[in-house]
Amino acid sequence: MNKLLLSAAAALALVATPALAQPTDLLNASYDIARELFDEENAAFIPAYQAANGVAVTINQSHAGTSTQARAILEGLPADVVTFNQVTDIEKLVEGGFVSADWQSEFANSASPFYSLPAFLVRAGNPKGISDWGDLARDDVSVIFPNPKTSGNARYTYLAARAWANEEFAGDEAKVVEYLTKVFLNVPVFETGGRGATTAFAERGLGDVLITFEAEVLSAVSLLGADKYESVVPSVSLLAEFPVAIVDKVVDSRGSRDLAKAYLDFLYSDDGQRIAAGRNHRVNNETVAAEFADRFPEVRLVNVDEAFGGWAKVSEEHFAEGGLLDQVFVNQ
């Protein structure tokens, strides 16, 4: 009986006092389709961390849309790190006081260990000869991308097309609007998310070209068969970042900052970068980028800050009700 009481007291003490030693587990809240990528990253990180620190750690994963994840963290999901695909959703954590305002300077490349860009998936042999954004406005081309009102993916597509058009028509807004309106009219059906758009294109056979992130395009080609589809990278596209951050509020209360930092640093290591590139993400690490050079054709990238003055401005000017998107999205 005394033994039982003692162990109960010990268990209580364990629960009641914050652990003095560093925790050996970490929760990574990530975007919805990153499961396999982080399975592989985690499987490589754990032995690397053990070799360096002699501690076996557990990495737990949570996957959902990043707006959902940001909301959950604000409500108490104890994620030590976030690995998102939308900068704006990390900004929500900054506003909530969970992530420090200078998070983008804590890690290299604006805290984006890898990146991608909107690219094209076309049917094998590219029968319609689609090579660049201009082709999407042709009368004989049917285009598939999800609804920019509901899909972050499609917002990148819209902005990338606009960035191309701004250069092509030398900033003539009337021509840009005319071009974008034509592109939107070429979309037979707007799915709510990227997944639905891929299904519409691949399984329902709709459209001549699907626009989504290059990482998705390349995965689709290898998954659905290079004999059926091929990827096309346009001349210019928009940088799509995959931002990462330490959730300060959580790591400070758990004492897990060192582990969280080591984990995110690992994503920038040669091994971490190689895994990301193997999963069709472009990386900045020169050694690894060279190894995967034939997978990723040259492309000129613009970023949202330079081309559109940042995400806050974009949300207000383009995606708000009655904004610039509504001018060209006449068939919504």
Place this chain on the structure above:
Amino acid sequence: MTRSRSAGEIILITLAVTLALFVLVVPLVLIFSFALREGLGVYFANIIEPNTLHAIWLSVMTALIVVPVNIVVGAALAWLVTRFRFRGRQLLISIIELPASMSPIVAGVVYLFLYGGQGLLGPFLQANSLQVMFTPLAIVLVSLFVTAPFAARELIPLMSQQGTEDEEAALSLGANGWQMFWYVTLPNISWAMVYGAVLTNARVMGEFGAVSVVSGAIRGQTNTLPLQINLLFNDFNVTGAFAAASTLTLIAVATLVLKSILESRRHG
């Protein structure tokens, strides 16, 4: 004796059969054909994948907690509103019904606003290092809420129809309250309780909306079977998703078989 069917009858029968085929049978068959399309080996490998296995375990454990609690609470509520007349009785009946007529997402959001970090009790919970949201406890809580009416809904009509004569007879013959309940009331309502349990179980296992809000979707910790199916499906892991879906379907089938066995025993 045979009778030729009229054209109208044939059309109606054909319509009904076609409808049943494409609305019920084909989707059910598809679940298993997709799950098994890469062979039995891959099927079982998908099921014993640790995270899927954990999701199955978590869903079953949740049901094992929620079903008994809600059966007992449902029976107590049904007892209260059918055996007693009091002010606010109709209101109570409506409140019992409420969770079933509400969208599950509302249930999830309400719990988040109550127990979440920015919710009513959030600051108090955090000050005491208590985590409710995004733990299995949160999943159990919303499941309790969402399925609260199912047992009572089965019991209330039955108990008000049966009336109180049997129980009054038992009492007048000298039974005490517990004896009356065990030997008179319970046998009368046991069948409705089983039915309530089946419905509650089906809903707990299948609940997606409310659970998705409060789960946090931590793999191997708070991912229930429906969430795991959604995750696998979004990953383009169709075989894995359908393998997980087939276990959910099999659990549903097992529940129904169990119900039929109990039913035949009762009549047999």
